[in-house]
Amino acid sequence: MAEKERLSFEEALKQLESIVNQLEQDDITLEDSVKLYEEGVKLSRFCTETLEQAELRIEQVNEANTE
Secondary structure (H helix, E strand, C coil), X not given: CHHHHHCCXXXXXXXXXXXXXXXXXXXXXXXXXXXXHHHHHHHXXXXXXXXXXXXXXXXXXXXXXXX
């Protein structure tokens, strides 16, 4: 996961979109599909965690401004 941590959210999302496009191809093998799916799950998890962290930071800023 260290490689994903160095990615920006936008880079991870772009890679995830690329994986989705590859998975939609008719000529992809089962083995390649599984590998891409695994990578996609990791990227999706990374994106979700990044969004959750951003949401938490925004909530903290909002709370600090209302005090």
